[in-house]
Amino acid sequence: xxxxxxxxxxPLPAVFLGEVERLIPVERRFDDPLSTLAFxxxxxxxxxxxxxxxxxxxxxxxxxxxxxxxxxxxPVTFRAAGTSLSGQAISDSVLIVLGDNWNGRExxxxxxxxxxxxxxxxxxxxxxxxxxxxxxxxxxxxxxAAKIGGIVANNSSGMCCGxxxxxxxxxxxxxxxxxxxxxxxxxxxxSVAAFRRSHAALLDQLAELGRETRANxxxxxxxxxxxxxxxxxxxxxxxxxxxxEPLDILNHLMVGSEGTLG
Numbered sequence: 001x002x003x004x005x006x007x008x009x010x011p012l013p014a015v016f017l018g019e020v021e022r023l024i025p026v027e028r029r030f031d032d033p034l035s036t037l038a039f040x041x042x043x044x045x046x047x048x049x050x051x052x053x054x055x056x057x058x059x060x061x062x063x064x065x066x067x068x069x070x071x072x073x074x075p076v077t078f079r080a081a082g083t084s085l086s087g088q089a090i091s092d093s094v095l096i097v098l099g100d101n102w103n104g105r106e107x108x109x110x111x112x113x114x115x116x117x118x119x120x121x122x123x124x125x126x127x128x129x130x131x132x133x134x135x136x137x138x139x140x141x142x143x144x145a146a147k148i149g150g151i152v153a154n155n156s157s158g159m160c161c162g163x164x165x166x167x168x169x170x171x172x173x174x175x176x177x178x179x180x181x182x183x184x185x186x187x188x189x190x191s192v193a194a195f196r197r198s199h200a201a202l203l204d205q206l207a208e209l210g211r212e213t214r215a216n217x218x219x220x221x222x223x224x225x226x227x228x229x230x231x232x233x234x235x236x237x238x239x240x241x242x243x244x245e246p247l248d249i250l251n252h253l254m255v256g257s258e259g260t261l262g
Contacts, residue, residue: 028055046087050095057099067181080147118149137165155256206246213240
C-alpha cells in the first residue's frame with residue numbers, strides 16, 4: 001500500500017519571520033529539525049512538527065507576537081507544560097512556549113483567593129496555599145506538572161472536584177491577551193474601561209448572544225443539563241446562561257477554549 005500523502009503547509013511569511021527575529025533573541029527561537037521534532041509531541045499520542053518554536057518571557061512579547069500573527073494570518077498555538085492528552089499543545093505552524101518568567105503569585109484574603117501567572121505549576125500553587133489550609137479547586141492527575149495556563153485553558157478538574165470546584169466555577173478574574181493583541185484585565189478598572197471603549201461591538205454581540213440563549217428556554221435548559229455533568233468538550237457555552245455581564249461571559253468562554261480565543 002502507498003503511504004498516505006503528507007500535507008505540506010506553506011512556509012511562514014518572510015515578513016513574519018523577520019519581525020520575530022527582531023522581537024525574540026536567537027537563543028529563544030528554534031527551527032532546527034531536532035528542536036522542532038522534540039516540540040512536535042505533548043503528553044498525547046499525536047504529532048505535529050512546528051515550523052518555528054518561540055519561548056516567550058514577557059506579556060509584551062506575547063502581545064507583539066499575536067499582533068504580528070494576526071496581521072500576517074499565521075496560526076499560533078500556546079504551550080504551558082504540554083501535559084495535554086488531547087494534542088492541543090502541538091502545532092504544525094508556530095508554537096509559543098512559556099519561558100521561566102511566568103511564576104508570579106499573590107495570596108489574597110488569608111488564602112481565600114490566589115492570583116497566579118500561567119507558568120505556575122498547580123502543585124506549587126497548592127504548596128503556597130497549604131499554610132492557610134487551602135488549595136486551588138482544579139485537581140488534575142497531572143497537577144505536579146500542569147501549569148495554570150493549561151489548567152485554565154482546558155477547564156481542568158480531576159477526579160476529586162467534579163463540576164463544583166473546576167476551573168470554570170472557581171475563576172475570580174482573568175487577564176487575557178486576545179488574538180488581536182489587546183489586553184483586558186477584569187480586575188483592573190482602567191483596563192476594563194479601555195476595553196469597553198475599544199471592543200464595544202464585541203461586548204454588545206456577547207450580551208446579545210447571551211440574551212438570545214437565555215430567552216430560548218429549550219436551548220438554555222439543554223445547556224444547563226449538559227454542564228451539570230462533567231464536560232470539557234467544546235467551548236464553555238454555559239457562560240451564556242450563567243452570566244449576563246458580557247465581560248463575565250468572555251472570561252468564562254476563555255476557560256476551556258484551549259487557546260483558541262486568547
